[in-house]
Amino acid sequence: MKKKSFAEAECPIARALDVVGDWWSLQIVRDALRGVRRFTDFAQGLGVAKNILADRLKRLVGAGILQVVPASDGSAYNEYVLTAKGRDLWVLLVALRQWSDRWIPGANEYGQVLVDAQNGEPVAPLELHASDGRKLDLTDLRLVASASTRAKSA
Amino acid sequence: MKKKSFAEAECPIARALDVVGDWWSLQIVRDALRGVRRFTDFAQGLGVAKNILADRLKRLVGAGILQVVPASDGSAYNEYVLTAKGRDLWVLLVALRQWSDRWIPGANEYGQVLVDAQNGEPVAPLELHASDGRKLDLTDLRLVASASTRAKSA
Numbered sequence: 361m362k363k364k365s366f367a368e369a370e371c372p373i374a375r376a377l378d379v380v381g382d383w384w385s386l387q388i389v390r391d392a393l394r395g396v397r398r399f400t401d402f403a404q405g406l407g408v409a410k411n412i413l414a415d416r417l418k419r420l421v422g423a424g425i426l427q428v429v430p431a432s433d434g435s436a437y438n439e440y441v442l443t444a445k446g447r448d449l450w451v452l453l454v455a456l457r458q459w460s461d462r463w464i465p466g467a468n469e470y471g472q473v474l475v476d477a478q479n480g481e482p483v484a485p486l487e488l489h490a491s492d493g494r495k496l497d498l499t500d501l502r503l504v505a506s507a508s509t510r511a512k513s514a
Numbered sequence: 515m516k517k518k519s520f521a522e523a524e525c526p527i528a529r530a531l532d533v534v535g536d537w538w539s540l541q542i543v544r545d546a547l548r549g550v551r552r553f554t555d556f557a558q559g560l561g562v563a564k565n566i567l568a569d570r571l572k573r574l575v576g577a578g579i580l581q582v583v584p585a586s587d588g589s590a591y592n593e594y595v596l597t598a599k600g601r602d603l604w605v606l607l608v609a610l611r612q613w614s615d616r617w618i619p620g621a622n623e624y625g626q627v628l629v630d631a632q633n634g635e636p637v638a639p640l641e642l643h644a645s646d647g648r649k650l651d652l653t654d655l656r657l658v659a660s661a662s663t664r665a666k667s668a
């Protein structure tokens with residue numbers, strides 16, 4: 361069954377999910393952030409069927425998240441590297457990891473911890489701040505019509 | 515085709531995706547954060563088939579992200595409200611929204627902006643900090659074996 365495309369949806373969350381809202385796609389990005397570049401290495405790390413992997417890699421390239429580059433060792437293989445758009449998904453993956461660590465007991469029992477390279481200590485939870493620097497929680501947030509929307513309605 | 519379950523996977527990102535890594539699931543959480551509580555309201559807002567919505571709601575309840583409560587107006591309908599675990603996904607949804615606003619041109623042209631309720635200004639980008647408060651970027655991060663893993667190997 362083909363999923364409905366949200367490409368024309370107004371909501372930016374739906375639009376982002378249209379690009380990355382897929383198990384394999386986000387896990388490909390996760391592995392690419394860790395330095396995986398080759399088809400065979402993605403396939404081995406993810407344990408995903410090659411036809412599914414090929415499809416997801418193609419979609420991620422089409423969405424401007426990955427780009428295809430010649431192999432770094434001069435061999436005939438292509439490699440996949442993240443674009444700036446793709447690398448910027450690291451915040452989303454940190455949010456996912458931190459939520460999992462807080463709420464899925466045992467998910468990380470034998471796993472790895474995200475630390476600051478400089479001091480080796482685990483990083484703090486992601487924080488959202490107001491324009492004046494105050495730390496914000498969920499209850500501090502409102503969704504309002506953007507200025508351009510208000511201008512069009514006026 | 516049934517997806518492979520990551521429930522036993524070691525990676526906390528994969529484990530989190532096993533729970534919320536689904537277009538509809540994350541959009542249900544998004545709408546629940548905005549106050550949607552009833553099946554018919556989720557269905558109308560999302561434009562999703564009722565059988566898919568029923569399945570996703572059931573999975574989110576099973577995963578402890580939503581809970582079923584009696585209708586707030588005393589009617590016979592049940593309502594779905596987020597648990598603390600579910601509400602805590604707001605950081606992930608903010609990360610998704612901010613990435614979309616930065617990288618998907620036009621995704622939010624007619625949309626809404628996330629503002630701080632107190633000053634009405636758009637919120638700042640999510641920030642990751644070290645334990646000593648320094649702001650971290652992707653290049654500052656390392657994944658290391660957790661202390662418990664190291665203890666087990668020793």
